[in-house]
Amino acid sequence: MTDIQYLAPKTLDEAVRAFAATAGKGRILAGGTDLLIQMRAGILNPGVIVDIKKIPEMTAIEETKDGGFRIGAAVSGAVLREHPKLKKVWPGVVEATNLIGSTQIQGRASAGGNLCNGSPAGDSVPAMVAAGAVVTIQGPKGKRELPVEKVPKGPGRLNLEPGEIVVAFTLPARPKGSGDAYLRMIPRTEMDIAVVGCGVSLTLDKGTVTAARVSLGAVAPTVLLVEDAAKALIGSKLDDAALAKAAAACSAACRPIDDKRGTIAYRTQVAGVLLKRTAAIAAQRAGGK
């Protein structure tokens, strides 16, 4: 390993300048639970590391003026779960982030790192997509926003320009009667990578679904927003026929790999099963059945 320069800027502007100056040879460090392992394994060898955990807006959770939340990209799962209101409003997002690794990992790992690592199996990503989260990105050319599902391009590849940093996730305000959930299937009970992950966010009015977002992880090169599954749920009372249609839409959207964790057929079937289970939890949280 060659020498590494470690930078810990205190402001976002400083971080953007420092990162851009590395001209592609630098890496952002959030929790380091992916980055440091990849460096140790010799997969990555950055000349400069730009630590973003010392930047207040990257590690803060704030309520927005319209009743949503802005979560700094470097906020750890452990900090997220201690927020007094976030867990009540977006329990699925908080749970998904806290499925990552162990207690030790959760003390460091961030949703920003989970997204920017670019793994199709990242646990917080489908939950953020179901929540309709939007990321703020800042780079040498300024600031822009992207829905979370538009950030991954493929395994390990992102729709970020050189020098761009993910700054924050913005979760929208929640109408009354809303709930979200995230479930994953793993072959072991702990510390494993999702074979399938499913995020569901629902809004119910007198038991009828008025809004829905459904996402799947680990079944395609990038996280999937499954609009046909959401369409099948909207207008229904989550009866068996609507759930079966949504489950079929999830299975149809899958383009998984075949590996030792799960075959294509297995992942495709589990996607539908998880949709039903995740939707049931989201509905219960929304105050429905």
Ligand SMILES: Cc1cc2nc3c(=O)[nH]c(=O)nc-3n(C[C@H](O)[C@H](O)[C@H](O)COP(=O)(O)OP(=O)(O)OC[C@H]3O[C@@H](n4cnc5c(N)ncnc54)[C@H](O)[C@@H]3O)c2cc1C
């Ligand atoms: C033992 C163990 C268990 C794990 N279990 C799980 C699991 O169950 N589920 C799961 O999804 N993952 C798991 N992981 C992977 C990892 O913990 C997560 O992906 C975590 O969310 C990464 O966050 P981080 O803050 O540590 O990212 P880092 O390691 O700091 O960064 C990850 C990548 O993203 C880039 N990056 C980070 N933040 C930004 C940003 N704001 N803008 C631009 N680029 C950025 C970095 O340069 C790096 O390439 C596990 C890892 C370990 C070691």
